[in-house]
Amino acid sequence: MIKFPGPITVSVLLTGLLTFSEFAAATPSADTGVLAQQLEQEFKGAYSERLDPVGKVRSFELTAAPAEWGVVPPYRTAVWAYNGTVPGPVLRIKLGETLKVKLTNNLAQSTTMHWHGIRVPNAMDGVPGVTQPPIKPGGSFTYQFTPKDAGTFWFHPHLNSPEQIERGLHGALIVEDSKEPRYSQDLVWVMDDWLFENGASIYGQFVTGHDLAHDGRWGNVVTVNGKYLPSIPVKAGERLRIRLINAANGRVFSPAFDGLSPKVIAVDGMPAGAPFPLSQFNLAPGNRLDLDLVIPKEAAGKLLVVSNRFGRSQQTLAFLDVATKTVVKTPTFEPPKAAHFPAWTEALAAPVAHEFILNAERGGPYGISWTIDGKIGHENVAATLPYGKFSRLRYTNKSGRLHPMHLHGQFFKLLAVDGEPAQENFWRDTLLVGPKQSVDVGLVPLDKGLWANHCHILEHAEAGMMSTFKVE
Known part of the structure; x- marks a missing residue:
């Protein structure tokens, strides 16, 4: 039996989820204001609120265009690619450096580029209709930002994604931290x-x-x-x-x-x-x-x-x-780990700021619409979260299908699955929500703007499972 959403095996409460009012009634001494301050204090130092650029700009040029690629030799497959390769070139920069990427669109349709997992300025997030207009055929757009975090990230279109990504348009962005040990x-x-x-x-x-x-x-x-x-x-x-x-x-x-x-x-x-x-x-x-x-x-x-x-x-x-x-001689060092990670053991006593209901209904341009809170598309501003304050969110999947939910511009921690606490010692930006499952996550938003919130099964997102939320 497959367990969701990650490496931690969690059981299901047969009695269902407790609402916050029921939880608070069971623990009448809970002071949500004091609790929020405690959770925010625990969070401090988990990752940077801002990062000052060191002054070095690394510039790249990427062109999205038809190409051929040998996926299964000896065949040659007609693909769409960045600079002719699938995946596109690996972009590597050092933490503190500024990334500058000029994207030229030589496709027959419009495109954009989303920097998945990177906490970018809102205008650089690459979501058409939310943060930028589409890049038309023959046009170009320059993305420029200084990543706040070191790690493994990737980039891909956020327009007609089911076709553009499937045909080969994606690549990796690696932000290196000079303080981390060197591997073979x-x-x-x-x-x-x-x-x-x-x-x-x-x-x-x-x-x-x-x-x-x-x-x-x-x-x-x-x-x-x-x-x-x-x-x-x-x-x-x-x-x-x-x-x-x-x-x-x-x-x-x-x-x-x-x-x-x-x-x-x-x-x-x-x-x-x-x-x-x-x-x-x-x-x-x-x-x-x-x-x-x-x-x-x-x-x-x-x-x-x-x-x-x-x-x-x-x-x-x-x-x-x-x-x-x-x-060869094996390098010996302690593996990298977070300098600080909040336990948030009391986070489930905080109220649910918003519950996202994931479901489907008949109709729409594809015959099936995948919905968030009964609505489709990023015109649905589903929630407003306070900047720098702890928020608890819930995703409740009413459907019988999988939904990997991705929050743009934010990291979050899994708190519970079907009401039972889940102990994970890492952040996520994408979380797999299983059929008929409900998950709670906690976050402290540090990046202001209007951000996308969607299923990363690209067909589900294209058919409506896409909303937005504000951080202000």
């Missing part, structure tokens, strides 16, 4: 799947009735860095940092390394309070994991398999190809 190799693995027909041709119908009635578009070929069953060269004794990014439209991955025991050191770009073993982590579309993995010295000459074990049949993702008779 720092690897970026962008995981994806493709729905192919006639060899390696992308199935050309998008946002289909089947996709909408299920968990989005799941492909028949899974890839790492745009390649089917790649072999990644490593050496025995190496200590690897592997940055996993799920760029799929709808597929959930649950990666496992056969015979190896990697530790998770960061989730959704942010370092965990302490490393923990990789075990049944459901990596939903949009999620990222940073792993700390040592290749055993006795593994020389062996081929180690990386597998996917989520839900459906197990699939091989990639191979670690260990060089024969080459053993």
Whole structure:
């Protein structure tokens, strides 16, 4: 039985969720004002409210255009790509540096670029109709910002996303912290799947009735860095940092390394309070994991398999190809971890600021509309959250499908699943909500503006499961 939403196994309360009024009645001494101050005090120092630029600007130029890519050799697949590669170029900068990216659109349709997980100025968030106008064919737009956090992030279109991302438009942004230890190799693995027909041709119908009635578009070929069953060269004794990014439209991955025991050191770009073993982590579309993995010295000459074990049949993702008779000295250091992470053990005594109801109804341009609070689209400003103050939010899934919910511009902590406390020592920006499930999250918004809140199953978002919220 698959457990949601992450590595922590939680049980379901048979009696259902307690409302805040019921909870408060059971604990009449609770003072919500004092409690909020306590939670905000616990939060302080968890991550930066602001970061002053060091004065260095790293400039990149990306062009979105049709291209060909060898996903499954010997076939060549017609794709859409940034600078001709799938995924696009890995952009690496140092914490404190300013990123400047000129995006030129050579597609036959408009596009934008969203910086997933990065706390950017609101105008740089890349959501058409919310933060910027679409970039028309032949046009360009320059994104410029200084990331506040080091970690693993990614970028992708936020317009006609089910087609543009599926055809190959996505890439990784790595913000490096010079204070973190150096690994033997720092690897970026962008995981994806493709729905192919006639060899390696992308199935050309998008946002289909089947996709909408299920968990989005799941492909028949899974890839790492745009390649089917790649072999990644490593050496025995190496200590690897592997940055996993799920760029799929709808597929959930649950990666496992056969015979190896990697530790998770960061989730959704942010370092965990302490490393923990990789075990049944459901990596939903949009999620990222940073792993700390040592290749055993006795593994020389062996081929180690990386597998996917989520839900459906197990699939091989990639191979670690260990060089024969080459053993290196393993770097020794304490793995990176968060300098401070709030326990928030009393957070469930705080009132629910807003409950997002996730559901579906008949109708709309696709025949099925996926809704938040019974409404569709980002014109629905569902909530207003106070800047710098603790807020508890609830996502209640009335449907029988999966919904990885993504908050733009914010990190949050999972507090409860179906009313029972969940103990996670890491932040998220995307959380998988299971069928008929309710989850509570806590956050302290530090970035003002109008932000998107949507399901990251791209077909669900396209069919309406998209709203906005204000931080002011």
